Amino acid sequence: MKVAVCVKQIPDPASDYSLDPATHNLVRPAEQVLDDTDRYGVEMALQIAEQHEGSVTLVSMGPSGNLQGIRQALAMGADKAVLVDDEELKGSDSLTTAKVLAAAIAREEYDLVIAGTESTDGYSGIVPQQVAALLGIPSLTYATQVDTDGSSVSIRRQTAAGYDEVSASTPVLVSVTAGVVEPRYPTFKGIMQAKQKPVDTVTAGDLGVEASPGQAIRSVQPAPAREAGEKVVDEGEAHLQVVAALEQAKVV
């Protein structure tokens, strides 16, 4: 089974960040890591490829930097990577991102496309569905479990109350939640082999996609400080006050 996985390199969430004063885009350091969210996708892809004699291709859009995040995923065991790095795509919205990813995936042979549910930095959470629509394939989203016999894929989709079981035949896109599988640690041998694995760096033009970000950020404001909540002192009636407050907030 040929699996394509969408992975994003992001600045280390633990490190400081700054915004470009002109474009308000995040200043991307050379040093980037594999988005934690996407490790689950990579692990899922590797397990499926191991069970069904397949291969795993990483597809990513963003500034390549020193490729640390991509190498991390290759070190886990993926076979190769396609990276769309184009200055013109800076600040892309999710639809442009999806167009680019779909075009990059369409150039590959694939039976299954795997993505995370939402990225750690952008977290719009709509890229996977858009990619599926653009590729003209079904999308199975929010998977907490994925099973496949090689020709069809069924998942458990996380819902507020529990889960739904949904399935589709390949080719299909699946977006996986954190915890769908336990991502492996790269092995040292894998880390050393990752250097030799092919990373194909292309531009939007190479893919025949128009490089327009689709959105512009006009201004950025700091999030307002949260106001202190109301304190309820329990004198026997607190539960009633809490219920009333929740009703007022229209959450129950």
Place this chain on the structure above:
Amino acid sequence: MSHADTHKLPLDPHDFLAIDSLLDDQEKLIRSTVREWVDKEIQPHVADWFEAGEIPTAELGRQMGAMGLMGMHLEGYGCAGTSAVEYGLAAMELEAADSGIRSFMSVQGSLAMFPIWKYGSEEQKQQWLPGMAAGELIGCFGLTEPDSGSDAANMRTTARQEPSGDWVLNGTKMWITNGNVADVAVVWARADDGTIRGFVVPTDTPGFTANKITKKLSLRASVTSELVLEDVRLPADAVLPGVASMRGPLSCLSEARFGILFGAMGAARHCYETALDYAKERHAFGKPIAGFQLTQQRLVEMLVRVNKGTLLALHLGRLKDDGRLAPAQVSFGKMDNVREAMWVAREARSMLGGNGITLEYPVIRHMVNLETVYTYEGTNEIHQLILGQAITGETAFS
């Protein structure tokens, strides 16, 4: 005209001298992989293991083997074949958690696997190394005895070769890391002809017993044992063919000491970082204790020692990867980095006040662990004598 320096401000208190810029991407990826594993699998449990005096060696062995930590700097036979610097960086991350965890890996890779890899026959290598690299077989190294430590050459354990070719070992080994959990022991003994030989001893051989040493107040997250060898009969091919002198065990020690000179700085770093965080949070006399001159002086001394020691380790690592590292240079690193790490650990311990004496914080654990690290793999004094001899040409050992 001078070039304007471009530097990032503020400087990073966790990498003040930008030592990271001396590492390549692969080195960083190996380091971050080990660090992540340590943060997830070791840090949350190690204080409990230390307190209980028990560690889950079988499970850790498998996990460490799967990653490639066991015998990582050796080539072939299932070993990862990394550089020396990468081995050092891994030791540093493991020892940032606990010297006992690093010892588990050092003994396996540098003391048990290394002599088989370096001096063993092809059959010995095939038999033992793949399982040991996978962490499924655990090894130990028996050199020290109850009556000989620094002067290991005075060992009393004997190896008698019978006309059939069989070897028969008798003696007692003391302070043997992993002894009780080992599947195989590399035991050094004096042969009939007076030479020192190494033997690959499966620990289920009749006559072999391991007794766990208890009541330790240091390196509690590590198994330490006494090995008793009573007429342990081994086939002729159990001897390591490649060496017949003290050079055998000493070369193993040099490998392990190399890991320690990195590892000690991992422990020191963790103590410094814990103290720095604590000093910024803890208030006394109306302000954070980090705001007092005396506290700053101590934090700065810790910072300087951690950074100097790390630079030293990296420099020696580069020499080793170049094939130019002399044993006396390893002694320099082992001696100085361990004593500096002890200094940092003690200062950190005291800066945490009462909290510094509990296992809720890592500082006293590192502090007492480093007492072992100061003693094993050549005591501080032994390394001073090695260095003294190297620069004067005079030996002062006896």
